Amino acid sequence: MSEPRRRFSDGPVVERVDVSRLSPVGRRPSLGSYIAQLWGRRHFIWADSRARAFAGNRDTLLGRFWLVGKPILDGATYFLIFGVMLNASRGVENYVGFLIIGVFMFQFTAKALTGGAGAMAAGKNIIRAFTFPRASIPLALVLRETISMLPVLVTMLAMILLIPPHAQVSIYWLLFPVVFLLQALFNTGLTLYAARLASAIPDLRLVLGFVSRFWMYGSGVMYSIDRFVSHPTLLAAMQLNPAYCVLEISRDLLLYARMPDMTLWLTLGAWAVITPLFGFIYFWHGEEEYGRE
Numbered sequence: 001m002s003e004p005r006r007r008f009s010d011g012p013v014v015e016r017v018d019v020s021r022l023s024p025v026g027r028r029p030s031l032g033s034y035i036a037q038l039w040g041r042r043h044f045i046w047a048d049s050r051a052r053a054f055a056g057n058r059d060t061l062l063g064r065f066w067l068v069g070k071p072i073l074d075g076a077t078y079f080l081i082f083g084v085m086l087n088a089s090r091g092v093e094n095y096v097g098f099l100i101i102g103v104f105m106f107q108f109t110a111k112a113l114t115g116g117a118g119a120m121a122a123g124k125n126i127i128r129a130f131t132f133p134r135a136s137i138p139l140a141l142v143l144r145e146t147i148s149m150l151p152v153l154v155t156m157l158a159m160i161l162l163i164p165p166h167a168q169v170s171i172y173w174l175l176f177p178v179v180f181l182l183q184a185l186f187n188t189g190l191t192l193y194a195a196r197l198a199s200a201i202p203d204l205r206l207v208l209g210f211v212s213r214f215w216m217y218g219s220g221v222m223y224s225i226d227r228f229v230s231h232p233t234l235l236a237a238m239q240l241n242p243a244y245c246v247l248e249i250s251r252d253l254l255l256y257a258r259m260p261d262m263t264l265w266l267t268l269g270a271w272a273v274i275t276p277l278f279g280f281i282y283f284w285h286g287e288e289e290y291g292r293e
Contacts (some may be wrong), residue, residue, distance in 0.1 A: 028284065028285070028287040028288050029133075029287075031281070031284060034133055034135070034284055034287070037132070037133045038133045038135060038136060038139070041132065041133070041136055044136075045136055045139060045140045045143060046143065048140050048144075049140045049141075049143035049144040049147060050144075050147060052144050053144050053147040053148045068151060068152050068155040070107075071103050071104045071107055071152065071156075072155075072159075074103050074107075075099055075100055075103040075104075078099060078103060078221070078222045079096070079099055081222075090227075091224070091227060092223070092224050092227075093255075093256065094160075094165050094167065094255050094256075096160075096163050096164075096165070097159075097160040097163070097165075097167050097251075097254070097255045098224075098251060098255065099221075099222060100156055100159050100160055100163075101156065101160065101247065101250050101251050101254060101255065102219075102220065102221035102222060102247050102251075103221060103222075104152055104153070104155075104156040105156075105183070105246055105247055105250055106216055106219060106221045106243055106246075106247065107152075108145065108149050108152075108183060108184075108187065109183065109186070109187055109190065109242075109243050109246070110212045110215075110216065111145050112141075112142060112145060112187035112188075112190050112191045112194075113190055113191075113194055113208055113211070113212055113215075114194075114205075114208055114209060114212055115141050115145060115191065115194075116138055116141065116142075116190065116191030116192065116193070116194030116195045116198070117194045117195070117197070117198035117204060117205040117208045118198065118205055119137050119138045119141050119191070119194075119195045119198075120134070120137060120138075120195050120196075120198065120199040120290055121198070121199070121202065121205070122137075123137040127290055133287075134283075134287055134290045135192065135280065135283055135284065137195070138191045138192050138194075138195040138283070139188070139191075139192075141191060142184070142187055142188045142191050145187070146184050146187075149180075153180070157254070160254060160255065167254060167255050168257060170257035172252070172253040172254075172257055172258065172259065173253060173254060175253050176250065176253050176254060179246060179249050179250055179253065179268070181272075182246075182268050182269060182271075182272040183242075183246045183268075183272075185272040185273070185275070185276050186242050186268070186271045186272045186275050186276070188275075188276040188279070189274075189275030189276035189277070189278065189279030189280070190275060190279070191279075192276070192279035192280055192282065192283040193275075193279045193282060193283075194208065195283060196282060196283045196286045196289075199286070199289065199290055200286070200289065215241075215243060216243075218238060218241065218244075219241055219243040219244045219247060220244055220247055220248070221247065225238055225239075225244070239263075239264075239267070240267055242267070242268055242271040242272075242275075245264045245267050245268040245271070246268060248260060248261075248264055249264050249265065249268065
């Protein structure tokens with residue numbers, strides 16, 4: 001806010017400017033102000049996510065087919081290796097549906113981890129050019145992956161219904177959207193953590209690919225953990241894995257028409273609340289670091 005100019009008889013024009021409301025560019029705002037800024041950009045985040053949701057494979061011949069084609073090919077590969085060659089299907093009811101749910105659902109979380117690691121590097125140009133809350137980038141990524149996952153889920157449900165032994169639609173299917181929502185919330189926190197860590201340590205983007213594969217083998221995607229892990233302490237620790245909880249709950253609801261154990265619900269619910277909450281605060285603390293050389 002400027003004060004009226006004062007002209008001296010034989011000197012230059014003097015003008016006072018109130019700079020009390022100005023702050024250095026790039027400084028981290030307060031948490032409340034940061035959330036308000038994000039809320040003000042919600043329409044842009046939604047529009048950007050929706051526009052890019054199905055554009056990831058536009059340079060390929062089959063385009064959007066690969067959204068569902070890749071998990072189908074992954075599932076077929078794992079079925080041949082684990083179901084046929086290693087006989088991991090022994091003792092698992094409806095192993096085909098078991099494997100389909102494992103592969104399709106786990107890929108949602110795996111993409112959140114690896115995509116979050118590259119989010120800030122991919123958005124570096126826009127970060128340097130404009131001032132905006134940097135959390136918009138990983139949040140838009142999560143929303144984009146969630147939208148992209150919808151046709152994948154439809155394909156997954158169709159496959160477990162059509163491929164023998166057929167799953168049966170039951171009242172428990174109505175609870176499946178709750179599982180998907182909890183998984184999406186967990187993925188949000190995971191993406192925020194990965195985005196800041198990989199921004200600080202770029203080499204981490206290469207390491208997280210191996211972490212994702214190790215996590216997949218430890219989550220019971222291709223086989224029942226109970227069959228291969230007998231030590232009670234180790235088994236209890238593995239059952240705290242949020243990805244394992246997602247898969248077990250989804251299989252109980254969709255394949256076996258039964259209510260999952262309440263411990264699984266509580267464990268996944270805790271991950272779905274704590275991970276995005278602390279992930280957001282952790283990301284916000286690094287707001288001044290993003291985009292630096």
